[in-house]
Amino acid sequence: MIVLPPSFPFGGMENPMLAFMTPTLIAGDKSLVSTVAHELAHSWTGNLVSNATWRDLWLNEGFTTYFTNRIVEAVYGKEQAELEWVIEYGRLVEEMQSMPLAEQTLPANVQDRDPNLAFNRFTYDKASMFVHELESRLGRAAFDIFLRQYVEHFAFSAITTESFVKYAQQTLLVEHGDKLSENELNEWIYGQGLPDWFVAPTSTSFDKVDAALEAFIGGAPAHTLAVTQWRVHHWQYFLSKLPLVVSQSMLLDLDEAFQLTGHQNAEIACDWYRVAIRNHFDLILPALSIYLCKIGRGKFVRPLFTELQVAGYKQELVTIYNQARPGYHPSLQVKLDALLRVEIGLIG
Ligand SMILES: [Zn+2]
Structure with a gap:
């Protein structure tokens, strides 16, 4: 492995x-090593x-x-795996709210468009929910046999969505037809959004975060919250479940108690800045500018500029973007130029 700039x-x-x-995976506590x-x-x-083809990207990313x-x-135990699965589901649901239904399929609709658009939550997380469901329908032992045979069958070849469907029809639907129907398989692969029978993953590990959230929203000071056992995913869950509107005094209380501004964990910092921008908590702006000028990872940069845009920080957005843009990879520059074209004066 090589760690890049x-x-x-x-x-x-x-x-x-x-x-x-x-x-940005180097958080100091090995909390982000799943990548x-x-x-x-x-x-x-x-x-x-x-x-x-890029249309079939879900075969790579969903299974992976x-x-x-x-x-x-296997390495950290079931609780950690469930935590990460619930966070993954949350990201998917968030993207489902803003993405046109026609885009919410496993095969990406990029035949005549920029293949970068295939890298979305549907090719990764919806596809992974599909694979998780196959596991739960078949049972892990039977599913692991299928996985091994699937990889051996197609080893050293490049396959399309339809190669997978055909293979599943000849194997899964024959050997496990009592557990999965052809209609269900087609709904997962070609249907939009999540199938209506899908049961969202849950984790009791978030119960303590729900309790803290309830206490905090109910007026408890931040320093009284029981957070000592929390890992990064608990913090991400906490920040993502805060109400859309949080008062300035509550944000200041959170920041002072947990030093969220400038947090060394890039995931927590990003999620905190999103909450702060949405609520015009301007105290974060200098640290946000440093973060966006230092880090060029699209996963963090794009949502933060979108939040700035939605919250109407036009001046700040232009200043930060002009400063940060030369350090971004060209593929990210292209995406951001398109996203921010009004603010940066390319049109309008
Ligand atoms: Zn991948």
Whole structure:
């Protein structure tokens, strides 16, 4: 593995024998290492069995995202794996709210568009929910046999969505037809959004966060919240579940109690800045500017500029973007130029 400069636009990249990593994974407490598992899992789903076109990217990313969770479970236990699965589901639901329904399918609709658009929550997280459901329908032992046979069957080849469907029809639906129907398979792969029978993942590990949230919203000072056992995913859950509108005094209380502004964990910092921007908590702006000028990982940068845009921080957005843009990877520059074209004066 090689850790690249902070401008590296992705979490990781699965080059055979030399995975590239963003330095934002280095949190000081090994809390973000699941991306390492993800890039290694691509050795099988991605580099051994590859997607034939970008439309079929979900075959790489869905299975790999599922394997990531299995590796986390094997190394860190079921509780941590469930936490990460629930966070993954939350990201998917968030993207479902803003993405047109026609885009919410496993095969990406990019035949005549920029293939970068295939890298979305549906090719990763919806596809991984599909694989998780296959596991729960078949039972883990039977599903693991299917997985091994699938990878062996297609090893060293590039396959399309339809190659997978055909293979599933000849194997899964024959051997396990009592557990999964052809209609259900088609609904998962070609249907929009999540199937209506889908049961969202849950984790009792978030109960303590729910209790803290309720206390905080009910007026308890931040320093009285029981957070000592929390790991990064608990913090992410806490920040994502705060009400849309939070008062300035509550934000100041949270920041003073937990030093969220300038937090060394890039995930927590990003989620905190999103809450702060939405609520015009301007105290964060200098630290936000440093963060956006230092880090060029699209996963963090894009949502933060979107929040600035939605919250109407036009002047600040232009200043930060002009300063940060030269340090971003060209692929991210193109996306942000398109997203921010009004603010940065390309049109209107
Ligand atoms: Zn991947």
